[in-house]
Amino acid sequence: MSTAMTPDPAAAEQVRADDRDHVFHSWSAQAHVDSLPVAGGSGSYFWDYDGNRYLDFASQLVNLNLGHGHPKLVAAIQEQAARLATIAPAMGSDVRGEAARLIAERSPGDLDRVFFTNGGAEANEHAIRMARLQTGRPVVLSAYRSYHGASGGAIALTGDPRRWENESTGQAVAHFFGPYPYRSAFHADSPEQESERALQHLRDVVQLQGPQTIAAIIQESVVGTNGILVPPPGYVQGVRELCDEYGILLIADEVMAGFGRCGEWFAIDHWGVTPDLITFAKGINSGYVPLGGVIMGPRTTERFAERSYPGGLTYSGHPLACAAAVASIHAFEDENILERTRKLGETVVEPRLQELKDKHASVGDVRGLGMFWAIELVKNKETREPLVPFNASGAAAAPMGAFAAACKQSGLWPFVNMNRTHVVPPLTISEDELSTGLDIIDAALDVADEHTEG
Structure with missing residues (x-):
């Protein structure tokens, strides 16, 4: 399947207008909804009408286990x-x-x-x-x-x-x-x-x-x-x-x-x-x-x-x-999905997340199994104070918003909740794609580090 498309700004605007004017969104204040118009997806990626491609490290809502467009x-x-x-x-x-x-x-x-x-x-x-x-x-x-x-x-x-x-x-x-x-x-x-x-x-x-x-x-x-x-x-x-x-x-x-x-x-x-x-x-x-x-x-x-x-x-x-x-x-x-999920989790994700924990002042804890991992971000490693307060919104949640924005700017779509980012890509992801995604998270954590103390 195609992994790219010719940009179509007019189609993007129509999708955005219909969504804004007629779709009532879950868990959202409707006046502030600004959904990304998505044109297609294949494997571990999806893309918008402007030609931007994102590595799906959220598996949408942690449901896309076999990726986009599995034949x-x-x-x-x-x-x-x-x-x-x-x-x-x-x-x-x-x-x-x-x-x-x-x-x-x-x-x-x-x-x-x-x-x-x-x-x-x-x-x-x-x-x-x-x-x-x-x-x-x-x-x-x-x-x-x-x-x-x-x-x-x-x-x-x-x-x-x-x-x-x-x-x-x-x-x-x-x-x-x-x-x-x-x-x-x-x-x-x-x-x-x-x-x-x-x-x-x-x-x-x-x-x-x-x-x-x-x-x-x-x-x-x-x-x-x-x-x-x-x-x-x-x-x-x-x-x-x-x-x-x-x-x-x-x-x-x-x-x-x-x-x-x-x-x-x-x-x-x-x-x-x-x-x-x-x-x-x-x-x-x-x-x-x-x-x-x-x-x-x-x-x-x-x-x-x-x-x-x-x-x-x-x-x-x-x-x-x-x-x-x-x-x-x-x-x-x-496709030996269970075996490769265990292997990638043990040999790629876990050691890399431990490296990120040692490297970044904002990483307090990493944990998970298979292709189901969390990176918990903190303001202070000694006190374990969360990077943002519990159930934060608005300005209080800005540090996590800045981290997420850095990921998206580099072509990765993260799963962010409260003071955590989750590593939950499709189970069909290749080792190279997985490493690319973890590299992007590594760079985005530099942004989170700016909000730490000590």
């Missing part, structure tokens, strides 16, 4: 559209069944059934509904540093500031602190101690909330937008044991971390733990057609063997989305 996914969607573009969920579909089987075969433990949704928020909505119906309990526990979606139930689960103006008092949700060794809420001085103290904190929350009231604990296997927080040794296993002790279901939110992003089919595979439910979306088909779902085992499906499950979606298991999912899973295996 196998495009062909699968085209072929399915020509044969059967849509069908009701109650009817049998070959690609829906095949997608479910392929997902089940790659899921941990005895998880063998898939309920399809249109995305991650809906997946989490249905997972907590299933948990409440299965246990007969109302409460769900979720971490403060988390994001589970923007729909009513999912935003109540979310721990970050996006919840504040959306939270419904009708949701039975309680929050807890998950492990975060770099900024430990438990004053731990090692990852092992962080794990031990975080588990004790969670146990205390369960006891105080009343274990008999708790249907599920939902957690991102690796926290995504809120900092790419990799659980310390023993934590995931400890949460599983706590859930088993009190009959609480464990829901693994793999919407961002799953389908290869962490070098395994599911991030939780790193710890050898089988949750009761897994939610997924994004990387299942790189977002080419919206798709998400809940993976469950016999304990959940048997609950609804003779009793109808009270939920459904018009587009559950949409054929175009499922065709893309089938093609994606086969592409993962044909």
Whole structure:
């Protein structure tokens, strides 16, 4: 596919005008929206109508795992559209069944059934509904540093500031602190101690909330937008044991971390733990057609063997989305995506990020797995004061804005949130492209260094 285009300023202005005048944007003050008109994309790059090309180090919203314009996914969607573009969920579909089987075969433990949704928020909505119906309990526990979606139930689960103006008092949700060794809420001085103290904190929350009231604990296997927080040794296993002790279901939110992003089919595979439910979306088909779902085992499906499950979606298991999912899973295996993701993470990303940490005054911490990494920027390495305040906006967020602008000026599109930049390119990225992107981040960190102290 082409990786360049003839500049077309008139087309750019039309796209910008239509977007500005008629599109209502999420998470935005509408008067300040100025979207980049995007003309196309191929592999690890996308480009605008002015001929500017960007290395996509954000994978758009960390969903474009197989990159832009992957020929196998495009062909699968085209072929399915020509044969059967849509069908009701109650009817049998070959690609829906095949997608479910392929997902089940790659899921941990005895998880063998898939309920399809249109995305991650809906997946989490249905997972907590299933948990409440299965246990007969109302409460769900979720971490403060988390994001589970923007729909009513999912935003109540979310721990970050996006919840504040959306939270419904009708949701039975309680929050807890998950492990975060770099900024430990438990004053731990090692990852092992962080794990031990975080588990004790969670146990205390369960006891105080009343274990008999708790249907599920939902957690991102690796926290995504809120900092790419990799659980310390023993934590995931400890949460599983706590859930088993009190009959609480464990829901693994793999919407961002799953389908290869962490070098395994599911991030939780790193710890050898089988949750009761897994939610997924994004990387299942790189977002080419919206798709998400809940993976469950016999304990959940048997609950609804003779009793109808009270939920459904018009587009559950949409054929175009499922065709893309089938093609994606086969592409993962044909192209050794999991193996190369692990290798590039271990041999290219991790050592280079450690170099950046040693080199730059603004880099306080680096962490991650596979192709899922965070660089945490600080004003002072000794005090660990963030480069910008928590949930900063306007002038207070300017240092991160300057860093992001430097990246874009050099042809890299970054994923920036609060005081972090995330390294989350397509899993198909070449080693040369990856090195180029890291070089651009290296140079842009010089801008961030200008805002440090001492």
